[in-house]
Amino acid sequence: MRVVVKIGGSLLQQAGAGESWIHEIQRFVQEEHQVAVVHGGGPAITESLSRAGVAVSFHQGQRITTSEVLGHVVQVLRGQVNAALIVQMSRAGIAAVGLSGVDGGMLQARRLDGPDLGHVGKVAEVNPALIQALWQANMVPVVAPLAMEQGGRGILNCNGDGVAAALAVGLQADLMVFFTERGGLRESPEPGAALVRQIAASDIAQWISSGRANAGMVPKLESARDALRHGVPTVLIGSYYDAFQGSTEFLAD
Numbered sequence: 001m002r003v004v005v006k007i008g009g010s011l012l013q014q015a016g017a018g019e020s021w022i023h024e025i026q027r028f029v030q031e032e033h034q035v036a037v038v039h040g041g042g043p044a045i046t047e048s049l050s051r052a053g054v055a056v057s058f059h060q061g062q063r064i065t066t067s068e069v070l071g072h073v074v075q076v077l078r079g080q081v082n083a084a085l086i087v088q089m090s091r092a093g094i095a096a097v098g099l100s101g102v103d104g105g106m107l108q109a110r111r112l113d114g115p116d117l118g119h120v121g122k123v124a125e126v127n128p129a130l131i132q133a134l135w136q137a138n139m140v141p142v143v144a145p146l147a148m149e150q151g152g153r154g155i156l157n158c159n160g161d162g163v164a165a166a167l168a169v170g171l172q173a174d175l176m177v178f179f180t181e182r183g184g185l186r187e188s189p190e191p192g193a194a195l196v197r198q199i200a201a202s203d204i205a206q207w208i209s210s211g212r213a214n215a216g217m218v219p220k221l222e223s224a225r226d227a228l229r230h231g232v233p234t235v236l237i238g239s240y241y242d243a244f245q246g247s248t249e250f251l252a253d
């Protein structure tokens with residue numbers, strides 16, 4: 001099976017939360033599946049900006065990315081979060097290789113329509129050759145969500161969920177799993193809300209417009225829907241192996 005895994009940035013900051021996602025990746029590798037990992041890093045980027053006294057601002061969940069902010073984004077995602085993940089995965093015996101979407105011409109993006117958010121993009125083209133070459137060598141690529149702006153003009157900051165979905169489609173993955181802090185989609189954003197076991201892709205718009213899903217859950221649901229509609233047969237938020245922890249499964253239209 002070809003598997004694309006997204007590891008949430010907030011999950012990486014939780015003490016002890018490393019365990020469950022790393023065990024799942026180990027198990028995918030042991031069972032000889034081909035795994036590609038995409039990670040986030042929102043909280044670490046915000047920390048770096050605050051330390052430098054740079055204002056943090058968002059528009060509908062997307063970070064407004066001036067040139068100065070982009071410098072922090074690249075440094076934190078590639079230099080800190082990606083590097084720390086490679087260390088953690090290597091210690092667990094996983095042959096992890098750190099990259100970003102800029103490497104090997106993997107991801108090209110265009111700036112978002114609407115208000116000017118600066119160096120923020122959405123993936124427009126995927127070239128899976130580098131990931132396939134690493135799979136051939138039995139390696140696990142770990143991708144920071146950066147992409148080259150179409151025309152080679154420079155780096156764009158992309159949402160990790162969107163990058164994971166684009167890669168899953170480009171690689172014709174059999175499975176996409178989002179590992180995130182809340183373990184799955186909940187009945188509401190409130191703490192303690194129950195896990196939703198299944199959601200139909202056609203219900204996603206309603207979940208978002210009603211506010212039952214907000215903030216970082218919005219790009220996640222939209223990315224899950226994109227992946228399903230472009231042929232990824234199984235999309236989960238939560239655990240693939242752990243029936244007790246459970247997951248939210250997306251049902252195609």
Ligand SMILES: Nc1ncnc2c1ncn2[C@@H]1O[C@H](COP(=O)(O)OP(=O)(O)OP(=O)(O)O)[C@@H](O)[C@H]1O
Binds near residue numbers: 185
């Ligand atoms: N119905 C919902 N169920 C679960 N979480 C929800 C819901 N609505 C909103 N959320 C919020 O969505 C967040 C998950 O998105 P977030 O972008 O913060 O995490 P991530 O994508 O895993 O991390 P990163 O963006 O750093 O990669 C949760 O922490 C929660 O606050």
Ligand SMILES: [Mg+2]
Binds near residue numbers: 040160
């Ligand atoms: Mg997110």
